[in-house]
Amino acid sequence: MLDDLIADRRGSEHRFTVYRRDDPPEIETWLATHGVAVESRSLPPGGPPPFIEIETDGEVVGIIGVEAVEGLLEPPIVRPGDRDGVSEGYRILFEVLDETVFSGVERRALLAVSREIEDRAFRVGDGTLRVSFQTLSTFRSQTPVYRTLATETDLDIHVYGVDDWSPPAIPGITYHAEGVERFEPFWAMAFDGGPDETRACGLVARERSDEYTGFWTDDPAIVGEISTTLDAG
Amino acid sequence: MARRDLYDALATSHRRRLLYHVLETGESTVEELATVLSGWEVATTDTMHTGEDRSKLRLHLVHNHLPRLADRGLILYDPETGSVELASLHPMDAEMIRRTIEIEGPDDR
Numbered sequence A: 001m002l003d004d005l006i007a008d009r010r011g012s013e014h015r016f017t018v019y020r021r022d023d024p025p026e027i028e029t030w031l032a033t034h035g036v037a038v039e040s041r042s043l044p045p046g047g048p049p050p051f052i053e054i055e056t057d058g059e060v061v062g063i064i065g066v067e068a069v070e071g072l073l074e075p076p077i078v079r080p081g082d083r084d085g086v087s088e089g090y091r092i093l094f095e096v097l098d099e100t101v102f103s104g105v106e107r108r109a110l111l112a113v114s115r116e117i118e119d120r121a122f123r124v125g126d127g128t129l130r131v132s133f134q135t136l137s138t139f140r141s142q143t144p145v146y147r148t149l150a151t152e153t154d155l156d157i158h159v160y161g162v163d164d165w166s167p168p169a170i171p172g173i174t175y176h177a178e179g180v181e182r183f184e185p186f187w188a189m190a191f192d193g194g195p196d197e198t199r200a201c202g203l204v205a206r207e208r209s210d211e212y213t214g215f216w217t218d219d220p221a222i223v224g225e226i227s228t229t230l231d232a233g
Numbered sequence B: 001m002a003r004r005d006l007y008d009a010l011a012t013s014h015r016r017r018l019l020y021h022v023l024e025t026g027e028s029t030v031e032e033l034a035t036v037l038s039g040w041e042v043a044t045t046d047t048m049h050t051g052e053d054r055s056k057l058r059l060h061l062v063h064n065h066l067p068r069l070a071d072r073g074l075i076l077y078d079p080e081t082g083s084v085e086l087a088s089l090h091p092m093d094a095e096m097i098r099r100t101i102e103i104e105g106p107d108d109r
Helices: A002-009 A024-035 A066-072 A088-098 A107-124 A138-150 A220-232 B003-009 B014-026 B032-046 B051-071 B091-104
Strands: A014-020 A040-042 A052-054 A057-065 A100-105 A128-135 A156-162 A174-177 A185-189 A201-208 A211-217 B027-029 B048-050 B075-078 B081-086
Touching: A002 A014, A002 A201, A002 A220, A014 A024, A014 A107, A024 A040, A024 A107, A024 A156, A052 A066, A052 A088, A052 B032, A052 B048, A057 A066, A057 A088, A057 B032, A057 B051, A066 A185, A066 B032, A088 B048, A100 A107, A100 B075, A107 A128, A107 A138, A107 A185, A107 A211, A128 A138, A138 A156, A138 A174, A156 A220, A185 A211, A185 A220, A201 A220, B003 B032, B003 B051, B014 B027, B014 B032, B014 B051, B027 B032, B032 B048, B032 B051, B048 B051, B051 B075
Parallel strands: A014 A040, A128 A156, A156 A174
Antiparallel strands: A014 A052, A052 A057, A057 B048, A100 A211, A128 A185, A185 A201, A201 A211, B027 B081, B075 B081
């Protein structure tokens, strides 16, 4: 069940502190909009170039320059893999980039992540995209986006939501309103990456008093689990 | 303060950076200095420090650099609380500290 997927991911708490002089670097904005705990401290002029301190459960595990991190994220991304001697900081950096657990984030932050998943599905243009909108009326404002996704790509789109509105029939989109009550508290998405599973991505978030707790992931196996759970209805 | 005390204080890159940071911010802590000096090193050498690297640097600060700079009257250091403050420096000495950082440039380690 979706709750189990969220529970499985709640582990260590990572915190990023960006030390910088001027405007937030790209990585800081990216972390913040993805629900990662990030704060900043100011450095005096003439001091070091910007850098990031990574803490796990309150302990420093790595310190790395912003330029180096942003270099790591330029394609092609070389992941540390299982090489020996890869420091904990790098491992955690990639863990955070691959899969982020968040709690108490607003709808706005989740929309940003959802847009990324939809955008990736659009660019790949093939494969299966499953989305739980809690209620079908929530889907109403998203209809134009999904109409574009369905008509301009070969995506197989499945929309899940409790039946409180009749959505328009759009070729390429299948609605599931039967037996989905148990998904109602969840905002969930799963895109399988189409022909390339390295492009898979997904998100599961549970709503509680207007705040969301959950995770987003690029791990194809986890995305598969989200997809299977939604598909089972 | 004798000139040779200032020269000794400025003899290592860690002490120059430490003094510069405290000079520009007025006050700091052992924890902040350990992080800032680690960050300064990795950001200028394109490397990464682990938690252990930072701990080692912190030990050097506590056992060597901070007491040494305090002895020479450049900083006020309280080992109990970890607080570090700039002592009242002659403007010439402050200028000298700034100059060493400028000369050091971004790539000196």
